[in-house]
Amino acid sequence: MATLTYVYADSTAVLGPLATYAEPHCYDLCAAHSERLTAPRGWEVVRLAPDPDTLGPSSDDLEALANAVREAARPVSETSAPALEVGRRGHLRVLRDPDR
Numbered sequence: 001m002a003t004l005t006y007v008y009a010d011s012t013a014v015l016g017p018l019a020t021y022a023e024p025h026c027y028d029l030c031a032a033h034s035e036r037l038t039a040p041r042g043w044e045v046v047r048l049a050p051d052p053d054t055l056g057p058s059s060d061d062l063e064a065l066a067n068a069v070r071e072a073a074r075p076v077s078e079t080s081a082p083a084l085e086v087g088r089r090g091h092l093r094v095l096r097d098p099d100r
């Protein structure tokens with residue numbers, strides 16, 4: 001996987017490591033499409049090779065995973081009221097704080 005970023009002012013397409021957040025003119029590509037990427041005539045393609053040491057999960061990734069597992073394993077309190085959905089946007093939900 002790689003992220004393709006267009007820099008229109010420089011007529012450059014940059015193909016680099018998968019981005020951690022979305023930005024304008026950025027597109028995530030699978031390995032097959034990133035290998036076959038071509039740019040319009042007159043454009044330059046810059047391919048940034050990722051650092052092999054950073055390809056694995058970081059300590060932050062592992063800590064976040066451990067915290068998620070702990071949270072999922074925590075028993076649900078019988079006294080807490082279920083959160084009420086007050087809005088929705090696509091797959092995201094807005095929940096009302098049950099304590100308010």
